Amino acid sequence: MAEAGNTLTLETTKGPVVIELRPDLAPNHVAHIKKLVDEHFYDGVAFHRVIDGFMAQTGCPHGTGTGGSKYPNLKAEFNAEPHVRGTVSMARAQSPDSANSQFFICFDDARFLDKQYTVWGKVVSGMENIDTIKRGEPVRDPDRIVSAKLS
Template sequence: MKLAYSVAALALLATTAVAHTASAQTPPAQVGDWRTPDPQNVLVIETNKGRIIAELSPQAAPAHVARIRELTQAGFYDGLTFFRVIDSFMAQTGDPDNTGAGGSDKPDMTAEFTFRRGADTPLATPGKTGSNETGFVGVLPVTSQPAALAVMTADRKVATWGNFCPGVLGMARASNPDSANSQFFFMRQYYASLDKTYTAFGRALSGLDVIRAIKVGEPAPDPQDRMISVRLLADLPADKRPSVQVMDTRGPAFAALAAKRRAEMGASFSNCDVEIPVQIK
């Protein structure tokens, strides 16, 4: 029997929860400011509270993304509940036992708390937190060692890690860092204590309101909210496949949006404060 997954226990350590604040207006954008995500990296999650569409981040956590794809295509997640949901923290699911102690028949995975970033992966809308750099890799908000340190490393790369902003997908685990298997969680609010201690592998493009509407409890009270179906966008029939466009975090329109939020927030600004515009049809 696997140990109960402990991500929820970290909620007791919180002294504050930083709410995700979206920009009131999106500046005008040109066609080149938008991109079409790889449909193999987009999850379409139908829940009893509504639809969540999330983009996976294989650059940050390739093994975890591969596991999520594999289990999704096997129908593993269909019908599973959000059994542990903590307000101002996260909503956890992905356990076939719906208790927090179960997993798939696949082996547990080695942690991917950080990844190596080189010159071929520049940070979008770069900023600073102390001596570290912050920004985005795709839709994933990240913090990184300064790129200038790459000249002193053997692989000419620097350590980078996902930030657990609202909507970010993280992999649940037990006390052993290398115990993630099938369970995952969506962040309802920002929770910095998870950075570099849990694997971040994607972020919701839409449906943050759905994530925050999921019934709260540890365990959540019956009847628990659930995922009705989980599919890769690529696997949906063409007539049922939503069209997804995401503002490119590398483009000038997003840079302008981030600059506007930075000016509004002042010294308290972080990359969690920028909502990435999405068009879904």
């Protein structure tokens, strides 16, 4: 069970998804995500890139994969946590230190990403809802995060 304040619930258009935050793996990323959640940054944001058998990506305010928050990018906190089903990890551009607000949830094992992307959480319930998110790159009429809340 996650300690108080380290559980993130995403209410999505497909149903709730509960993520256990892992500050032990990526303390700066978790603090950044919490700040964005407190500011309602993720409310209404689309799952803009969803690849069957791979992952569902969200966190772009424009819904295109081109944007981030008003805050500076984060320094990478790569760790040994494996990219497996339910892993929540930061998306980034080519630079390792370019993660900002976009993240993805793995549908299946994606071990080729290990130690190249910052893992900061794990889905502990609602993975069946992630499984039903509409696929596409970009997604037409995408599913969304209705609201994000910490507990």
